Amino acid sequence: MAAILRHDSKYDCLTCNTFLMTNQQYQQCLEACQACATACHQCAVACLNEKDVEMLKICIQLDLECAVICNAAATVMSMEGRFSDQLCRVCADICNACAEECEKHAQHGMEHCRKCADMCRKCATACEELAAVGH
Amino acid sequence: MAAILRHDSKYDCLTCNTFLMTNQQYQQCLEACQACATACHQCAVACLNEKDVEMLKICIQLDLECAVICNAAATVMSMEGRFSDQLCRVCADICNACAEECEKHAQHGMEHCRKCADMCRKCATACEELAAVGH
Amino acid sequence: MAAILRHDSKYDCLTCNTFLMTNQQYQQCLEACQACATACHQCAVACLNEKDVEMLKICIQLDLECAVICNAAATVMSMEGRFSDQLCRVCADICNACAEECEKHAQHGMEHCRKCADMCRKCATACEELAAVGH
Amino acid sequence: MAAILRHDSKYDCLTCNTFLMTNQQYQQCLEACQACATACHQCAVACLNEKDVEMLKICIQLDLECAVICNAAATVMSMEGRFSDQLCRVCADICNACAEECEKHAQHGMEHCRKCADMCRKCATACEELAAVGH
Numbered sequence: 224m225a226a227i228l229r230h231d232s233k234y235d236c237l238t239c240n241t242f243l244m245t246n247q248q249y250q251q252c253l254e255a256c257q258a259c260a261t262a263c264h265q266c267a268v269a270c271l272n273e274k275d276v277e278m279l280k281i282c283i284q285l286d287l288e289c290a291v292i293c294n295a296a297a298t299v300m301s302m303e304g305r306f307s308d309q310l311c312r313v314c315a316d317i318c319n320a321c322a323e324e325c326e327k328h329a330q331h332g333m334e335h336c337r338k339c340a341d342m343c344r345k346c347a348t349a350c351e352e353l354a355a356v357g358h
Numbered sequence: 359m360a361a362i363l364r365h366d367s368k369y370d371c372l373t374c375n376t377f378l379m380t381n382q383q384y385q386q387c388l389e390a391c392q393a394c395a396t397a398c399h400q401c402a403v404a405c406l407n408e409k410d411v412e413m414l415k416i417c418i419q420l421d422l423e424c425a426v427i428c429n430a431a432a433t434v435m436s437m438e439g440r441f442s443d444q445l446c447r448v449c450a451d452i453c454n455a456c457a458e459e460c461e462k463h464a465q466h467g468m469e470h471c472r473k474c475a476d477m478c479r480k481c482a483t484a485c486e487e488l489a490a491v492g493h
Numbered sequence: 494m495a496a497i498l499r500h501d502s503k504y505d506c507l508t509c510n511t512f513l514m515t516n517q518q519y520q521q522c523l524e525a526c527q528a529c530a531t532a533c534h535q536c537a538v539a540c541l542n543e544k545d546v547e548m549l550k551i552c553i554q555l556d557l558e559c560a561v562i563c564n565a566a567a568t569v570m571s572m573e574g575r576f577s578d579q580l581c582r583v584c585a586d587i588c589n590a591c592a593e594e595c596e597k598h599a600q601h602g603m604e605h606c607r608k609c610a611d612m613c614r615k616c617a618t619a620c621e622e623l624a625a626v627g628h
Numbered sequence: 629m630a631a632i633l634r635h636d637s638k639y640d641c642l643t644c645n646t647f648l649m650t651n652q653q654y655q656q657c658l659e660a661c662q663a664c665a666t667a668c669h670q671c672a673v674a675c676l677n678e679k680d681v682e683m684l685k686i687c688i689q690l691d692l693e694c695a696v697i698c699n700a701a702a703t704v705m706s707m708e709g710r711f712s713d714q715l716c717r718v719c720a721d722i723c724n725a726c727a728e729e730c731e732k733h734a735q736h737g738m739e740h741c742r743k744c745a746d747m748c749r750k751c752a753t754a755c756e757e758l759a760a761v762g763h
Contacts, residue, residue, distance in 0.1 A: 439554075
């Protein structure tokens with residue numbers, strides 16, 4: 224993984240294509256993590272301003288936790304960190320847990336929860352794929 | 359600012375248009391901060407792997423500091439934080455300082471520094487505009 | 494500020510004493526920021542679990558924002574960042590705002606708010622002192 | 629784990645003692661993570677200012693990655709996050725990896741590496757113990 228960032232789109236060789244693919248995959252996963260962190264924070268704040276906060280407590284707490292782990296995963300990926308894969312596995316788990324909770328409230332018309340659940344599922348998939356490749 | 363997230367694209371009124379504009383501006387600034395944090399970390403790691411690290415020390419340090427502040431600004435914006443503007447002002451300053459340093463090395467062909475300087479300048483502009491509106 | 498970390502407790506000279514004092518002050522401010530971030534998150538979670546969450550909404554939101562800025566300030570200080578002072582000024586402001594809100598609820602017996610307000614005031618003082626020295 | 633923060637030092641019952649113990653353990657682990665993040669950033673900056681940066685590249689990169697994961701673990705613990713244990717496992721791994729690298733340079737007299745390695749080992753132990761309890 225150490226060489227990823229030094230391979231740009233100029234070369235035409237098998238190794239470079241592998242690197243390019245990996246690089247692109249990292250970039251997409253990283254951006255999915257950042258978008259998910261944003262959606263989680265926006266969902267948490269919107270939940271706090273709903274009439275019935277009481278029933279959204281777990282949602283708020285999972286949103287906040289998910290945002291922290293997504294941000295850490297994005298940062299470690301941007302540093303080409305050695306523990307990106309391990310962190311992506313934890314990230315996929317919290318994203319799925321958060322999505323599951325948000326989906327309950329999305330069914331009752333909470334738009335911010337629907338959007339958040341959607342971002343969490345996308346992020347979970349991206350993280351699982353990255354961890355599966357086993358860099 | 360408290361009501362921003364609750365205004366979606368469904369309404370047609372003056373107040374909502376103001377909110378929408380603001381909302382969009384926040385979203386763009388937030389994403390510029392996240393993209394800048396990523397570019398800064400990628401630049402720092404690439405600098406560390408250059409032959410002449412010695413002359414890139416200041417660049418690495420500014421990259422790291424810039425990434426931390428950009429990430430904090432993005433997070434506070436995603437929470438509709440009251441201190442978004444104040445933080446965006448600090449963010450614009452570190453982004454400009456980092457861009458200035460990166461531009462020196464970009465002149466000598468460092469592609470990661472050129473890309474990082476570009477993202478820093480964009481982020482600085484977005485942050486300055488947001489802070490100027492004075493939410 | 495660049496030389497701070499290289500001065501340890503072994504030397505006996507005027508310059509070094511200045512550095513030591515500064516170093517110690519940074520370390521204390523940094524630790525106050527970390528302790529404040531922790532107290533804010535603990536307060537936010539405890540607020541979410543109170544019976545009357547409704548009246549604690551603003552408290553939760555300020556807690557979360559304060560924690561993010563405190564963490565960023567601590568990180569930038571640990572990196573000997575150039576923008577430590579500017580960030581400490583924003584940090585002092587959000588800490589005072591958060592303390593003010595928490596103090597209202599502390600008066601009504603909320604222990605986590607009392608503890609959080611206390612940490613916020615200590616952190617604000619440390620940040621103001623650091624920013625005043627004008628490194 | 630959900631009830632941890634609501635148990636203070638006032639009660640005398642078996643359950644509460646368990647909660648108190650857990651609470652204390654969390655607090656210690658959280659503080660070890662914060663202290664480790666600080667030591668890692670300070671080590672990275674000190675490494676950057678050493679004469680022979682070249683041989684410290686891996687150390688700097690592990691320092692930075694370790695600091696990010698330690699900070700995330702501390703934040704998630706302060707939120708009583710459900711994924712604290714999983715994150716602590718990753719945190720223990722990166723801490724041990726960082727300590728191993730720092731210990732090499734500590735042998736050659738680098739004081740900041742010795743201090744950083746020490747904090748990393750303490751943090752790894754605290755994280756491992758917490759994860760082992762299996763909250």
